[in-house]
Amino acid sequence: MTMALAGEDDPFKDPSLAGTQTPLSQQDHGDRVAGTTLAVGRNASLTLGTDSLIVLDEGLLETRSANCCGISLTPGKNKTTRSIPFFNILWAEHSEDGEIVIHYAHAESKHAVRPAIISYELEQKEREYTDAWIASLLDRAYGPSQRRKRIKVLVNPFGGKGKAQKLYHRRIAPIFAAAQCELDVERTQYNGHAVEIAQNINTEAYDVIACCSGDGVPHEVFNGLGRKDDAARALARIAVAQLPCGSGNALSLNMNGTNSPSLAALAVVKGLRTPLDLVSITQGDKRTLSFLSQSVGIVAETDLATEHLRWMGSARFTWGFFVRLVGKTIYPADIAAMVEVDNKDAIRDVYSAESSKPPPSYDDRPVPGTETRLPNLKWGTVNDPLPSEWELVPHDKLGNFYAGNMAYMSPDANFFPASLPSDGCIDLIRIRGDIKRLTAIGTLLAIAEHKFFDLDHVDYQKISAYRIIPKNQPDGYISIDGERVPFEPFQAEVHRGLGTVLSRSGHMYEAKGV
Numbered sequence: 085m086t087m088a089l090a091g092e093d094d095p096f097k098d099p100s101l102a103g104t105q106t107p108l109s110q111q112d113h114g115d116r117v118a119g120t121t122l123a124v125g126r127n128a129s130l131t132l133g134t135d136s137l138i139v140l141d142e143g144l145l146e147t148r149s150a151n152c153c154g155i156s157l158t159p160g161k162n163k164t165t166r167s168i169p170f171f172n173i174l175w176a177e178h179s180e181d182g183e184i185v186i187h188y189a190h191a192e193s194k195h196a197v198r199p200a201i202i203s204y205e206l207e208q209k210e211r212e213y214t215d216a217w218i219a220s221l222l223d224r225a226y227g228p229s230q231r232r233k234r235i236k237v238l239v240n241p242f243g244g245k246g247k248a249q250k251l252y253h254r255r256i257a258p259i260f261a262a263a264q265c266e267l268d269v270e271r272t273q274y275n276g277h278a279v280e281i282a283q284n285i286n287t288e289a290y291d292v293i294a295c296c297s298g299d300g301v302p303h304e305v306f307n308g309l310g311r312k313d314d315a316a317r318a319l320a321r322i323a324v325a326q327l328p329c330g331s332g333n334a335l336s337l338n339m340n341g342t343n344s345p346s347l348a349a350l351a352v353v354k355g356l357r358t359p360l361d362l363v364s365i366t367q368g369d370k371r372t373l374s375f376l377s378q379s380v381g382i383v384a385e386t387d388l389a390t391e392h393l394r395w396m397g398s399a400r401f402t403w404g405f406f407v408r409l410v411g412k413t414i415y416p417a418d419i420a421a422m423v424e425v426d427n428k429d430a431i432r433d434v435y436s437a438e439s440s441k442p443p444p445s446y447d448d449r450p451v452p453g454t455e456t457r458l459p460n461l462k463w464g465t466v467n468d469p470l471p472s473e474w475e476l477v478p479h480d481k482l483g484n485f486y487a488g489n490m491a492y493m494s495p496d497a498n499f500f501p502a503s504l505p506s507d508g509c510i511d512l513i514r515i516r517g518d519i520k521r522l523t524a525i526g527t528l529l530a531i532a533e534h535k536f537f538d539l540d541h542v543d544y545q546k547i548s549a550y551r552i553i554p555k556n557q558p559d560g561y562i563s564i565d566g567e568r569v570p571f572e573p574f575q576a577e578v579h580r581g582l583g584t585v586l587s588r589s590g591h592m593y594e595a596k597g598v
């Protein structure tokens with residue numbers, strides 16, 4: 085019943101197809117004719133719509149089956165059609181015994197998907213068109229995203245209060261398998277294990293390292309890749325992804341736009357390679373890489389010194405922040421920075437210029453050679469004299485020093501709405517510690533209401549390097565990507581697009597911008 089469905093009154097007619105019914109196979113696959121619609125069986129068809137696969141099946145009405153050909157329909161609903169967004173299509177194949185089998189991620193709820201299958205027996209005359217039609221479906225389903233990614237999966241068995249293993253097997257692995265990804269799964273055995281795994285990985289053998297963990301394991305993976313003899317190549321070739329299974333899941337929130345393991349798995353399957361700025365931190369004689377944030381003062385202390393409040397769940401951070409804000413705690417330091425964009429209007433312009441670009445269709449960075457280690461430090465280390473271009477400015481009443489490379493720091497905290505994955509900058513927030521209590525409380529509320537960026541007392545700049553020297557405090561907290569480091573001066577330098585992640589857009593974070 086080829087094309088018999090596109091009648092005037094047909095609810096299933098896709099207006100976007102009007103007048104554009106050029107057989108896809110003629111456009112894309114030589115001279116074999118297969119339209120956007122594939123007839124499957126006597127009373128069913130599959131059509132490539134604007135952004136979804138449209139399934140029309142008269143049989144659905146008759147049977148009202150809860151699981152007819154893999155399609156779940158609510159009994160009693162008079163529907164013979166349904167659409168499956170191309171984004172949810174995981175795979176499609178033409179089996180040897182003449183069936184078309186389509187694997188997709190079925191939305192169980194707003195927060196979870198699970199793999200499901202539609203399969204139909206093909207009529208003899210449709211068989212020859214099917215391969216071209218499947219190729220068109222997969223083109224739409226994947227766009228420029230790589231298919232059948234080769235994924236090294238790292239599972240932190242202690243991540244997310246010990247749930248990561250179960251989440252991987254129940255929610256993540258089935259999606260990867262249905263999408264025909266090549267998987268190599270390993271459990272991390274001890275703290276620092278992911279550094280070693282990444283350091284020893286064969287750069288050419290994997291496309292992705294996906295961490296079923298919080299943000300600690302991705303931090304280790306970036307650092308392990310950074311230690312390789314071909315560090316720059318490995319960081320450019322292997323994308324680091326997170327399947328959110330920890331207590332802090334910022335990487336997934338920013339790149340996948342979700343805290344849900346199964347939705348994140350789908351986002352990774354469909355993710356576009358995206359260059360990510362990485363930040364070299366030098367402290368003492370150590371050089372490490374940071375992908376997420378550095379904080380000195382209130383945020384570091386709230387994050388690291390409130391372990392005893394874990395029972396509070398996510399309220400712990402808000403409470404810890406509130407107590408210090410109201411207490412007008414100050415964290416004095418001297419700071420020198422290479423400022424790239426120094427005011428909020430100009431920052432908005434930078435952000436809009438990037439967000440208005442079309443999504444890139446490929447990763448256009450040159451791939452570094454096999455002997456390319458980490459880039460040299462343009463500004464030296466924290467142990468070198470302060471670069472002559474920099475000026476050390478005393479911040480005697482500093483309350484919050486927070487440098488962010490991504491937007492979301494936690495699900496309800498889009499602290500750095502203007503941040504961009506590869507603008508060569510880290511966004512820096514500074515707030516005085518002696519602001520009025522009422523203003524302080526307003527600041528906290530403003531984060532949730534997306535008004536934080538605009539507050540006058542929130543100093544927000546884009547910088548490419550800095551040095552911070554805490555002073556007048558015997559001890560305190562410094563956090564790099566959520567991990568505590570010694571309370572000593574450190575220096576940071578951004579390397580534009582040194583790392584790689586997978587994102588939905590290819591160039592932006594999944595957070596509301598400015």
Ligand SMILES: Nc1ncnc2c1ncn2[C@@H]1O[C@H](COP(=O)(O)OP(=O)(O)OP(=O)(O)O)[C@@H](O)[C@H]1O
Pocket residue numbers: 240241242243244245272273274275276277278296297298299300301302304329330331332333
């Ligand atoms: N088998 C293991 N035993 C002990 N520590 C481990 C193991 N595997 C990984 N780790 C460590 O666990 C730390 C936390 O990892 P994760 O990335 O899951 O972040 P998190 O969100 O901070 O964790 P959590 O959910 O446990 O609070 C990392 O520093 C990592 O080195």
